[in-house]
Amino acid sequence: MESQSPEQKVIVITGASKGLGKAIADIFRADGxxxxxxxxxxxxxxxxxxxxxxxxxVDVTNEDEVSNLVExxxxxFGKIDLWINNAGLWLPPVAVENLDLEKAQKxxxxxxxGYLHGMKYVVAQMKKQGYGSVANIISTTAFDGMNGSSGxxxxxxxxxxxxxxxxxxAELKDTNISVFGIYPGGMKTDLFNxxxxxxxxxxxxVETVAQKIVQNFKAxxxxxxxxxxxxxx
Numbered sequence: 001m002e003s004q005s006p007e008q009k010v011i012v013i014t015g016a017s018k019g020l021g022k023a024i025a026d027i028f029r030a031d032g033x034x035x036x037x038x039x040x041x042x043x044x045x046x047x048x049x050x051x052x053x054x055x056x057x058v059d060v061t062n063e064d065e066v067s068n069l070v071e072x073x074x075x076x077f078g079k080i081d082l083w084i085n086n087a088g089l090w091l092p093p094v095a096v097e098n099l100d101l102e103k104a105q106k107x108x109x110x111x112x113x114g115y116l117h118g119m120k121y122v123v124a125q126m127k128k129q130g131y132g133s134v135a136n137i138i139s140t141t142a143f144d145g146m147n148g149s150s151g152x153x154x155x156x157x158x159x160x161x162x163x164x165x166x167x168x169x170a171e172l173k174d175t176n177i178s179v180f181g182i183y184p185g186g187m188k189t190d191l192f193n194x195x196x197x198x199x200x201x202x203x204x205x206v207e208t209v210a211q212k213i214v215q216n217f218k219a220x221x222x223x224x225x226x227x228x229x230x231x232x233x
Contacts, residue, residue: 001078004034010077012036012069014060014118015087020137020184023210024084031214034077038069039087060087060114061106070121079129082217083122085115086137090154104153111157112164119168126177133217135180136165140229142183169224178224180217184209185229204228 004010011028015021017039025035038058056072058065073080089107115136126132142158162181169179186203209228216222 002076004077009033009081010036010073010079011082011084012038012073012080012122013084013086014038014058014114015040016084017041017055020206020210021084021086023206024086024213027210027214036069036073060085060117061109063117063120066114066117067121070125074125080122080125080132082133082135083118084135084137085118087114088137096152099153107153108157108160111154112160115161116164119164123168123172123177127175131176133178133180134168135182135213135217136161137182137184138162138165140183140185140227143227178222180222181225182213183225183227 009028011025011033013021013025013035016025016035016037018041021037021039025037028035034054036054036056038056038060040057040059042055042057056069058069060066070080087110089110091103091107119134119136122132122134126134138161139154139158141155142162162183165179165181169181172179184204212228213226216226
């Protein structure tokens with residue numbers, strides 16, 4: 001087990017090789033925390049660079065890989081203070097009758113089951129250690145939907161995540177485990193490389209959103225449901 005100061009928090013972030021996850025990771029690292037980046041885009045080779053940066057290749061849709069991730073972090077650091085489910089997919093709007101169901105299933109595997117896998121195994125670990133926090137990066141569309149045909153699949157996955165977050169929070173109400181729902185409005189991320197929404201230019205920067213998220217985690221009384229809309233940018 002690696003040596004660390006008792007004050008250092010161990011933070012695991014999925015989908016953190018770029019975008020919002022990377023921005024959050026950069027802030028926590030700058031603050032001296034230990035950050036583990038779990039992402040499918042991390043190089044498979046276990047080279048010194050990966051090890052030094054605590055980067056681990058993980059497919060969140062694979063339950064065994066997520067379980068192994070928890071075990072690896074515990075073996076190395078002995079605890080997990082904060083787990084942030086952040087990995088996600090988006091599909092461009094399309095009429096429901098024209099949906100590619102293979103892509104639809106992949107979206108739910110990442111956007112919903114990827115989060116569920118994380119919660120299942122990290123909550124079990126946090127119950128053993130007696131404390132911890134889990135945060136799900138969701139979307140304001142989990143409250144208000146979105147205009148246009150079938151952003152419906154993306155929206156549906158976010159509604160499902162909101163339900164999962166609230167359910168697990170209620171389940172853990174008598175423990176020292178906190179469950180956060182983070183609901184950003186539109187952000188300028190690589191999610192939209194395939195097709196950008198018409199109002200993409202109005203979206204928030206990931207750096208702005210990341211700073212507000214980290215500030216909330218560090219607040220004396222953090223908001224369990226943190227809503228970040230563009231008008232607050």
